[in-house]
Amino acid sequence: MNAGFLLDPRLSADTRPVARLDLCEARLMDDARFAWLVLVPQRAGLVEVADLTPSERTLLWHEVDRAGAALQAVATCDKLNLGALGNVVRQLHVHVVARREGDAAWPGPVWGSGAAVPYDPTARDMLVERLREALQSPR
């Protein structure tokens, strides 16, 4: 199913694993300023969403919906932000970010908005666990 898939080392370094969904690996951005998931379709060689098959695209956006709902369940969220940029890391990945009015980048985008503030490891592990549970709860 995911022959040849390797997570880009920059994505790997910036994030922590949360859950493997049907298509995507869901990972938490290690930046305590924002509750921020990154979804990476577990297929080799993807750059654009259009590189997925139509049924995989449907699955991708369904998993983005699930990620948004999980963030809303465990974090304060005034607005979800979705983004697929890939200007630096070309491996296809979708950002799903819970934004709070007045957060460190508000109302601008999180991308390119200063340096990440790594989580305290205990707080991060608790958040990962809560997100994992929320992602796997019935929908």
Place this chain on the structure above:
Amino acid sequence: MNAGFLLDPRLSADTRPVARLDLCEARLMDDARFAWLVLVPQRAGLVEVADLTPSERTLLWHEVDRAGAALQAVATCDKLNLGALGNVVRQLHVHVVARREGDAAWPGPVWGSGAAVPYDPTARDMLVERLREALQSPR
């Protein structure tokens, strides 16, 4: 179908109409620095993608794919950027942007990256026409 739908006046002021698709109105951002479409689902009261029905969500992402293909057909595009933010204008809208290496915001995001540079009206009208044709061509 779109009872009560009114385009947010800030989106209206920043963009020019290109085409009405099945769900979305496709509009060109009036910023000559980037080939940039904004898709606005023609439904009243939407804020998050999750506010759409499941079938409307499928249609939204299909139209985002169409918009990306249209931009790739008429503009130089090294990478598509997709975004749904809505931190300032809450009416649900999805950005589809053709990015070029070395463009005015590269490799950062286009959102919040300086002031728009309005198109020359003739060039803008030509681009709108080419995008309209590309959006309506068989896929």
